[in-house]
Amino acid sequence: MAHSAVAHSAVAQSKAVPQQAVQHHAIGVYLWVWALLFVLSIFSYMVDYLGFEGLLRWGLITFFMLFKAGLIVAVFMHMAWERLAIMCAILLPPGLLVFLMGLMAIEGNTTFLSRLGF
Amino acid sequence: MAYVAPTRPAASQGLKGLVSDWSSDQRAFKNVPWGKAMMWIFLLSDTFIFACFLVSYMTVRISATTPWPDASIVFGLDVAGKPVPLLLIAIMTFVLISSSGTMALAVKNGYEKNRKTTAILLVLTAILGATFVGMQAFEWTKLILEGVRPWTNPWGAEQFGASFFLITGFHGTHVSIGVIFLIIMAVKVLRGALDDQRPGFLTGRKGRYEMVETLGLYWHFVDLVWVFIFAFFYLW
Numbered sequence: 365m366a367h368s369a370v371a372h373s374a375v376a377q378s379k380a381v382p383q384q385a386v387q388h389h390a391i392g393v394y395l396w397v398w399a400l401l402f403v404l405s406i407f408s409y410m411v412d413y414l415g416f417e418g419l420l421r422w423g424l425i426t427f428f429m430l431f432k433a434g435l436i437v438a439v440f441m442h443m444a445w446e447r448l449a450i451m452c453a454i455l456l457p458p459g460l461l462v463f464l465m466g467l468m469a470i471e472g473n474t475t476f477l478s479r480l481g482f
Numbered sequence: 483m484a485y486v487a488p489t490r491p492a493a494s495q496g497l498k499g500l501v502s503d504w505s506s507d508q509r510a511f512k513n514v515p516w517g518k519a520m521m522w523i524f525l526l527s528d529t530f531i532f533a534c535f536l537v538s539y540m541t542v543r544i545s546a547t548t549p550w551p552d553a554s555i556v557f558g559l560d561v562a563g564k565p566v567p568l569l570l571i572a573i574m575t576f577v578l579i580s581s582s583g584t585m586a587l588a589v590k591n592g593y594e595k596n597r598k599t600t601a602i603l604l605v606l607t608a609i610l611g612a613t614f615v616g617m618q619a620f621e622w623t624k625l626i627l628e629g630v631r632p633w634t635n636p637w638g639a640e641q642f643g644a645s646f647f648l649i650t651g652f653h654g655t656h657v658s659i660g661v662i663f664l665i666i667m668a669v670k671v672l673r674g675a676l677d678d679q680r681p682g683f684l685t686g687r688k689g690r691y692e693m694v695e696t697l698g699l700y701w702h703f704v705d706l707v708w709v710f711i712f713a714f715f716y717l718w
Contacts, residue, residue, distance in 0.1 A: 388593060398583035405579060405712075409572045412554050412717050422718070429713035433706055440586045440702045442695070448496065449503035450511050454522050461533045468537050472544030479547050 389445075397439045404428050404435075517687075521696045525703045528656075532707050535649050536714055542641040551637035553716045557621070571716050574617050575708065578657075581610035582705040585698050592694035597671060600694065604668035607701065611661040618654045622647075649711055656704050660697075667697050 408428040411421055438444040443451060504510050511519040543550055554567035561569065588603035625646070629636050632644040670676060670689060679688040 389590065391587070391590065394583065394586045394590065398579070398586070401579045401582070402576065405572075405575050408713065408717060409568065409575075412568055425713050425717045429709055432709045436582065436702055436706050436709070440582055440705075441699055447503060447511075447513055448500040450514065450519065450522065452500060453510070454526055457526060458529050458533070461530070461537070464533070465537050465540065468541045469544060472541040475541075475545035476547065479545065 393439060397435050400435060401432055404432050408432075515690070515692045515696075517696050518692060518699065521699045525699060528703065528707075532649075532652070532710070535645075535652065536710060539645040539649060539715065542645065543639070546639035546641055548640075549638045551635060551639065551642050553718075556625075556637060557716060568716060570617060570621055571712065574614055574621075575712055577610050577614050577617070578705050578708050581607045581614070582702055584610065585701045589695045589698040592671070592676070592691040595677065595691065597674060597677060600691075601668050601672040604664050604671060604694070608661050608664035608668065611657050611664065611701075615654055615657050615661065618650060618657075622650075645715070649715060653704070653707055653711060656707070660701050660704055663697055664701070667694060 405428075408425060411424045411428075416424065437455075443455070503512055506512075555565075557571050558565045558567045559569040560566075584603050584607045588600050588607060591600040591603060630643045630646070632647055634640050635643045670682070671694070675682075676689040676691050676693065679690065681688055
């Protein structure tokens with residue numbers, strides 16, 4: 365009863381006002397993402413448990429990390445349903461951090477080499 | 483409940499929508515309560531802080547001439563006499579992911595105005611968060627007893643301790659603050675303060691169920707940061 369009343373008023377409001385802050389998603393979406401995050405975490409733990417080394421290890425760790433991060437941001441944080449304006453404002457600036465990471469990797473290698481030299 | 487924009491109706495989605503959102507009067511972020519937009523911007527700044535910590539960890543690890551301690555041994559636990567690598571960290575990861583799951587369900591139930599379910603899920607999230615902090619305290623105690631300090635440790639590069647305490651400490655602080663706010667929000671929900679739109683203790687703002695989502699954003703962010711710490715600090 366109460367549910368249908370709420371749903372009804374939400375529908376009525378969405379007709380009256382095209383802009384709605386309220387989000388409704390099926391519970392299945394969350395449960396799926398939850399399960400996927402569990403599975404991906406098990407996989408990334410297995411990378412260490414099975415003792416993978418070198419490029420395979422780093423590649424797998426990075427892949428699972430970015431996959432998990434993407435799921436959390438897109439579904440749990442509802443970014444997939446936001447407007448492009450807020451997506452760009454929030455998701456683009458961290459891209460600069462890749463640049464910082466690259467610079468500091470070069471810097472770190474230089475420090476390492478000069479430490480070996482002296 | 484619904485957010486009413488003071489200007490003309492939102493433009494269509496896509497690139498055109500983006501341009502028209504950004505060039506419109508007063509507000510660039512349509513369709514979201516300002517609290518949510520501001521939480522996003524706060525989280526963006528927090529992203530940069532955590533990234534600076536992780537990048538400096540990378541820099542000191544690259545430039546260290548002594549070998550970096552092997553995380554899977556340092557953070558391993560003995561189960562029935564057998565060493566299992568990273569066991570505690572794996573459990574902590576699952577606990578935090580589960581708390582993110584309960585938080586997502588709390589937000590969903592909040593929007594559906596299921597007062598009791600929302601409150602129970604918020605309390606559950608807080609309990610899982612507190613469990614995480616408890617396990618982190620156990621881990622810190624174990625490492626400190628083994629002689630790890632910010633300036634030294636028994637296994638290798640000295641910078642290990644400094645990076646470990648800074649990064650996990652800052653993350654743990656975030657989790658602890660989150661737990662406090664989860665409890666406050668659970669009490670508010672249980673009292674019906676969000677249903678009756680009662681203003682809060684510190685603010686004159688009316689209670690709304692979107693506040694649960696704003697808190698949810700913070701909590702998911704804490705989980706998000708842990709994904710990166712788990713990958714870069716513990717697994718790398």
